[in-house]
Amino acid sequence: MPRRFERDDEHHRMERGERGERAPATKKSCRFCGNPFDPIDYKNERQVRRLISERGKILPRRATGNCAKHQREAARAVKYARHLALLPFVSEFHK
Amino acid sequence: MQTYETTLILSPILPEADWEAKAAKYGGLITSGGGEIKKKETWGIRKLAYPIRHRAQGYYVFFQYQAPGEVPRELDRNIRLDEDVLRHLTVVSKRVPTRPVPEHPEMQAKGVE
Numbered sequence: 001m002p003r004r005f006e007r008d009d010e011h012h013r014m015e016r017g018e019r020g021e022r023a024p025a026t027k028k029s030c031r032f033c034g035n036p037f038d039p040i041d042y043k044n045e046r047q048v049r050r051l052i053s054e055r056g057k058i059l060p061r062r063a064t065g066n067c068a069k070h071q072r073e074a075a076r077a078v079k080y081a082r083h084l085a086l087l088p089f090v091s092e093f094h095k
Numbered sequence: 096m097q098t099y100e101t102t103l104i105l106s107p108i109l110p111e112a113d114w115e116a117k118a119a120k121y122g123g124l125i126t127s128g129g130g131e132i133k134k135k136e137t138w139g140i141r142k143l144a145y146p147i148r149h150r151a152q153g154y155y156v157f158f159q160y161q162a163p164g165e166v167p168r169e170l171d172r173n174i175r176l177d178e179d180v181l182r183h184l185t186v187v188s189k190r191v192p193t194r195p196v197p198e199h200p201e202m203q204a205k206g207v208e
Contacts, residue, residue: 037191037192043102083184084102084182085104085143
């Protein structure tokens with residue numbers, strides 16, 4: 001079986017130093033670079049939904065950890081999906 | 096020749112027989128223009144993420160086809176005239192690398208660009 005891409009947990013954990021200061025942020029690796037067989041697809045609603053915020057905005061690279069190339073593809077995919085009404089342009093959220 | 100993908104959202108108020116008739120009509124337009132349909136998917140009635148022309152649902156049909164460049168242009172022109180199509184999108188299909196055979200684990204590790 002091909003390796004499933006998994007985000008390294010190490011990158012998420014915020015390690016605290018002795019005086020409680022944050023450890024320097026570790027580089028996240030782009031999840032789409034890790035698996036070229038499962039590219040970003042505007043038709044895959046489940047996948048594209050992960051690229052937007054609760055509000056329906058496109059998540060920035062700092063949140064997704066995508067590389068520049070895949071962030072461009074991701075943004076494109078979200079826009080296609082919005083056009084096809086698979087994703088909302090705005091989602092009102094009710095608290 | 097390029098490979099294209101076209102998705103149509105048909106009006107949900109059409110009689111059931113018309114959905115397939117419409118899909119067949121546009122499929123026919125692809126083949127008559129010298130294209131070859133590689134994949135046709137019917138996603139059926141889906142809820143729309145936002146209303147389009149006051150409709151909350153739509154009937155989705157998806158085509159993937161290899162065709163000369165005039166085909167998507169002609170298809171687009173025809174779809175625009177059709178009031179029963181709520182929305183449509185044509186894009187150039189992305190080339191997806193095929194998974195290597197599982198007998199070569201080194202190939203998987205390297206991946207295919």
